[in-house]
Amino acid sequence: MASPSVLSLQDRIRVAKELLERVDKLCSRQTKDVEGRAKLCSKLRAELKFLQKVEAGKVQIKESHLQSTNLTHLRAIVESAESLEGVASVLHVFAYESPDGLKQTLVVDVVANNGHTWVKAIGRKAEALHNIWQGRGQYGDKSVVCQAEDFLEASRQQPVQYSNPHIIFAFYNGVSSPMADRLREMGISVRGDIVAVNTVIDEPDKEVEDGSCSSEEEQGVVDHEPVEDEEEEDEHHDGEDEVDDDDDDVDDEDADDPEFMHTRVDRDTIVERLSFPTEVKVDVCNRANLDITTLITYVSSLSHGRCHFAFKEQVLTEQATQERQEKVLPKLEEFMQGKELFACESAVHDFRVILDTLGGPGEKARAEELLARLKVVPDDPSERTTSRLVISSKVNRRSLMIFGTGDSLRAVTMTANSGFVRAAANQGVRYSVFIHQPRALTEGKEWRAIPL
Structure with a gap:
């Protein structure tokens, strides 16, 4: 032309x-x-x-x-x-x-x-x-x-x-x-x-x-x-x-x-x-920091094939529908492959509390396998996290610990908490994140759900 x-x-x-x-x-x-x-x-x-x-x-x-x-x-x-x-x-x-x-x-x-x-x-x-x-x-x-x-x-x-x-x-x-x-x-x-x-x-x-x-x-x-x-x-x-x-x-x-x-x-x-190269080599971060939403999503029964239910809770039914349309676990596994995996103490502590309250036997077993793959580190939020972010409805202390520790580690934080990511960006702090769809713990609620 x-x-x-x-x-x-x-x-x-x-x-x-x-x-x-x-x-x-x-x-x-x-x-x-x-x-x-x-x-x-x-x-x-x-x-x-x-x-x-x-x-x-x-x-x-x-x-x-x-x-x-x-x-x-x-x-x-x-x-x-x-x-x-x-x-x-x-x-x-x-x-x-x-x-x-x-x-x-x-x-x-x-x-x-x-x-x-x-x-x-x-x-x-x-x-x-x-x-x-x-x-x-x-x-x-x-x-x-x-x-x-x-x-x-x-x-x-x-x-x-x-x-x-x-x-x-x-x-x-x-x-x-x-x-x-x-x-x-x-x-x-x-x-x-x-x-x-x-x-x-x-x-x-x-x-x-x-x-x-x-x-x-x-x-x-x-x-x-x-x-x-x-x-x-x-x-x-x-x-x-x-x-x-x-x-x-x-x-x-x-x-x-x-x-x-x-x-x-x-x-x-x-x-x-x-000309433009067919493949452009980029420096990919080889560290991943898992937040609570990712830990839950990874072990959820929904993510492991138990998504053919209509639950009493509308939000769970919606997540089950999303999972049938697009499986989330393969995307998590693909991103985590070859990376050093971290989680901070706040994330692991709160994850265990949620698991003890809502998790089923299969979910708890998968949680132990996942935690064995992670390096659990003390909370250590980055300087810009503590000095520039102000607590709000979307920015709570737990999120500051999790995302701030990932920032200190120079790791990409895996999360379904897109609300925090946007709120932090609005306050001038942009984190390196991998955002995925959320999945809740559902194994303990299958008994009253309607199989599809």
């Missing part, structure tokens, strides 16, 4: 419609809905609506403005998301602090591999990117290298299972070889066509080439402001010049102008062509 920069108006309308269909297909192959899908679709619909207005003669624009619509960047996002597994979100906004302590936000185009991979999709031409990097862009332009510094800083503050997300910059209109080398030196993975630099007219400024931002104004730039509400799509193209930063707003004829062209980037001479 031709690059959007050379497409006709009718072709652009067709591509926008096709991208909307591809977003739906993308979500259908994921295990759950992709966060930000509605936002991406909203942007695509706004683009399509704008192009259809141009086609109908309701909007008069220059051809150069048509070439610099948002379609290039949106298409790059869709293609990036299609290239990776475990896409968790698109156009996700992360908050972080700059090295000088200022609050910043960063938009990650695609978050994949269940959070372990961040992708920035870049549709701008290699010539424009290279000259901005040399400090010869328009006022307010921020080089890709400066943006890479922002991504690295933000990723250090957003660990996933105690590892920083891996960052990929995907170039859909090429990247110059020197820029690609600089990004890889910084620890950024590069995807796309790496093209040659044939003629250097001016020696680039050393400070800029090393990736320094040239002004305070540039340091505060956020690449792509998210669409907060789908109702905004009608306003998306009120101004002729409103385009995303990554879109190609430099015409080919401008690139041949000596006043503009300082470095000749030859996109026909491909030095290296890098």
